Amino acid sequence: MSKIYTVAILGVGARGGNAYGKLINKFTDKYNIVALCDQREDRLEYYGELFGVGEKNRFTSEDEFFKEKRADLLVIATPDTAHIGHTVKAFEAGYDVLVEKPLTDNEEECKRLLEAQKKYGCRALVCHVLRYAPAYTKLYEIVNSGKIGRLIDINWTEPVGYWHQAHSYVRGNWRNTTDSAPMILAKCCHDLDLIQWYAKSKCKTISSIGSLDFFKKENTPEGATERCQNCPHKDSCPYSAYRIYIERWHQFDCPTHEWPYNVVTAEPVSEEKIRAAIEAGPYGRCVFHCDNNVVDHQTVQMLFENGITATLHMNAFTNHGGRRVAMHGTYGELYMDEKTITLDVFGEPTEIIKIDALLEADYGHGGGDLKLVEALYEMMEGNAGLETSLEASVESHLMGIKAEESRLSEGKLLLVHN
Ligand SMILES: NC(=O)c1ccc[n+]([C@@H]2O[C@H](COP(=O)([O-])OP(=O)(O)OC[C@H]3O[C@@H](n4cnc5c(N)ncnc54)[C@H](O)[C@@H]3O)[C@@H](O)[C@H]2O)c1
Numbered sequence: 001m002s003k004i005y006t007v008a009i010l011g012v013g014a015r016g017g018n019a020y021g022k023l024i025n026k027f028t029d030k031y032n033i034v035a036l037c038d039q040r041e042d043r044l045e046y047y048g049e050l051f052g053v054g055e056k057n058r059f060t061s062e063d064e065f066f067k068e069k070r071a072d073l074l075v076i077a078t079p080d081t082a083h084i085g086h087t088v089k090a091f092e093a094g095y096d097v098l099v100e101k102p103l104t105d106n107e108e109e110c111k112r113l114l115e116a117q118k119k120y121g122c123r124a125l126v127c128h129v130l131r132y133a134p135a136y137t138k139l140y141e142i143v144n145s146g147k148i149g150r151l152i153d154i155n156w157t158e159p160v161g162y163w164h165q166a167h168s169y170v171r172g173n174w175r176n177t178t179d180s181a182p183m184i185l186a187k188c189c190h191d192l193d194l195i196q197w198y199a200k201s202k203c204k205t206i207s208s209i210g211s212l213d214f215f216k217k218e219n220t221p222e223g224a225t226e227r228c229q230n231c232p233h234k235d236s237c238p239y240s241a242y243r244i245y246i247e248r249w250h251q252f253d254c255p256t257h258e259w260p261y262n263v264v265t266a267e268p269v270s271e272e273k274i275r276a277a278i279e280a281g282p283y284g285r286c287v288f289h290c291d292n293n294v295v296d297h298q299t300v301q302m303l304f305e306n307g308i309t310a311t312l313h314m315n316a317f318t319n320h321g322g323r324r325v326a327m328h329g330t331y332g333e334l335y336m337d338e339k340t341i342t343l344d345v346f347g348e349p350t351e352i353i354k355i356d357a358l359l360e361a362d363y364g365h366g367g368g369d370l371k372l373v374e375a376l377y378e379m380m381e382g383n384a385g386l387e388t389s390l391e392a393s394v395e396s397h398l399m400g401i402k403a404e405e406s407r408l409s410e411g412k413l414l415l416v417h418n
Contacts, residue, residue, distance in 0.1 A: 001029075005380050006071035008035040008095075010062065010086055012047040014263060015100055015127070016077030019364050023373045024075070025051050030377050031073075037065035042266060062086070069093045073380060076100060077127075079173065080180040084109045091120040098376055100127045101193075102185040103393060105177075107401050110394045117390055125372070125379050125386060126393035128193045132375060133368030134358040136194060139325070139336055143198055147345055149331030154198060154310035156325050158191050159318035163248070165296060166239045166287050167260045169316070170215045175292035183294040184208070184407070185400040188314050191323065192300075192403070193396035197387070198327065201306035202395060202417065208403040209411040210298025210314070220288040227284050239287040241278045249274065300403045 007024055009016045016038075024031045033051040037059040038044050044058040059065040066089055074095040076086045084104040090097050103126065104110060117124055130136050143151055160169070169187070174180040184192075196203060225231045228241040235242070249261055249271070256268040264283045265273040278284035296316040303309055322338035332345035341353040355366075363370040372388075379386055402414045 002377075003381070004028075004030060004032050005073050005377075006034045007031050007073045007075060008037070008065075008071035009033065009047075009075045009077065010037045010065065010090075011076065011078035011082075011100075012036050012038045012043045013040075013077060014259060016075055017043060017047040017050075018257075018259075018262065019369050020075050020077065020098065020127075020373065021047055021051060023363070023369060027373070027377070035059070035065070035070040037062055046267070062089075066093060069095065072096060073098065073376075080105075080186060084113065087113060087124070088116045091116045091122045091124075094120065094122065096123040096380060098125050098127065098372075101393065102181045102189045102400070103390075103397055105181045105185050105401060105404070107398060110397055110401075113390060114394060123379050123382075124390045125376055126388045126390060127372060128190060128388040128393060128396075129365040129368035129372050130190050130194055131197060131368070131387045132371030133366040134371075135336070135341070135355045135366055136368075138353065138358055139327075139334065139341060140198065142334060142341070142343060143327060143329075147332060147343065148327065148329030148334055151198070151308055151327060151329050153328045154195055154308065154325070155328075156191055156195055156310065156312045156323065158188055158312065158314040158323055159321055160187065160314065160316045161318055161321035162238060162316060163244045164260075164321055165316035166215075166244060167263075167283070169294050169296070170239075170287045170290050170292045171241075171283050171285055172263065175290060175294060177293060180294075182400075182404045183314065184298055184300065184403050185397065186294070188298075188300075188312060189396060189400050191312050191314070192399045193388075193393065195302065195310050195312065196304075196396045196399060197392075199302075199304045199306070199308045199310065201304040201308060203302050203399045204305045204416060205303045205413055206300060206399055206402045206406060206416055207411050207413045208298060208300040208407040210295045210407055212293060212295050214296050214316075215287050215290065215292055217288055220286070224286055224288060226286050226289040227279075228286060229279050229284060231286065241284045245274050245278060245283065246271065295407075298403075298407060300399075302399065 035057040036053050048058045074090045074097050076099040087099050168174050174186040180186050223232050228234050234240045261269045265277040298314045300312040325336040327334040335342040343351040359366045402416050406412050406414050
């Protein structure tokens with residue numbers, strides 16, 4: 001019989017409650033959720049009931065929560081700016097940790113995290129879920145098989161999608177760098193992490209350009225109002241809250257427990273609740289009248305110590321999301337989109353690998369969330385081979401931190417490691 005580890009969750013929102021909490025709660029032979037902490041009582045109550053955590057083990061105050069060590073493992077899924085403080089506190093209390101990305105947007109804090117981990121001897125896994133997603137693992141396997149020869153160049157595109165940009169990075173939690181990490185870390189730390197993983201080398205130099213170009217007051221269409229509800233463009237503007245949250249919700253058969261609708265209003269989602277949220281809450285604001293400052297497009301150029309070059313293009317202005325990747329090696333090339341991996345070994349017939357066949361469709365991030373929770377158990381068991389250790393994650397965080405520094409210096413070329 002396998003050992004059952006006790007788990008506490010700090011931040012039971014979309015990730016801590018809905019993603020990891022629900023997954024961890026499935027594996028009753030491996031994990032037992034015993035304590036929850038969140039500033040929101042409604043979430044504590046909902047997930048407390050769902051996970052069978054009694055009232056005396058639900059905390060609205062993190063100070064109260066950290067008074068005692070309450071479990072073997074702590075899942076940290078609070079907002080971006082809280083991760084560093086919560087992770088250091090968790091190490092001090094002796095927890096092994098699963099922590100959401102981004103860890104921090106600050107180089108000194110990266111060092112502080114590694115030092116704290118070393119000092120307290122705790123284990124930590126970072127939620128770079130895509131390293132565990134079968135499609136990206138398959139790509140890694142092909143690159144490492146040598147089929148395309150020696151990897152020379154990576155060309156990576158992150159099409160955010162117009163409505164996702166509006167939802168998360170104009171109206172939502174990641175819109176302003178006073179409360180969240182800059183876009184290159186908040187959205188693209190997965191991309192940088194994967195590029196670094198495939199390059200298998202430390203990044204040597206980096207430069208970046210990009211800006212917030214469109215979602216600003218000066219681009220407001222004529223006659224548009226500050227909130228969608230009274231706006232003359234509410235039925236035609238693609239960024240209208242009514243089109244994104246009501247029209248799309250109907251197109252997807254009115255899901256009651258799905259993102260992004262469960263961010264706009266509490267589960268179970270209903271049309272009445274969405275309409276009320278649009279009328280009163282942040283998701284009903286006009287996209288040209290928000291307090292957002294994060295970029296809507298950004299390009300990063302990288303040179304790795306082993307000579308591999310890479311570019312990353314993040315762009316809000318796409319109809320669909322879904323990363324697109326091209327990798328060029330000395331004996332072949334690889335292309336990946338949402339549906340296929342196309343392998344062209346020079347002089348050989350094209351090979352097409354269907355991504356659908358690789359996906360664990362019922363689980364978030366193409367099965368990455370599930371595999372991460374499985375890897376977490378391996379970490380707790382002390383087994384080696386963790387892909388997203390704190391050390392590995394700090395490497396790609398440094399790339400993001402330097403990319404942002406470069407962008408703010410008009411694309412100045414910077415060394416990643418001084
Ligand atoms: N790995 C991924 O692919 C992925 C995907 C989405 C989000 N994220 C990251 O996960 C983190 C959480 O995102 P989310 O979408 O779940 O956000 P969320 O807002 O749904 O959940 C965060 C929760 O933390 C709670 N909270 C905030 N401060 C707290 C404190 N001091 N003490 C206790 N609770 C506190 C909030 O009340 C909220 O319920 C973010 O950092 C985000 O960037 C990662």
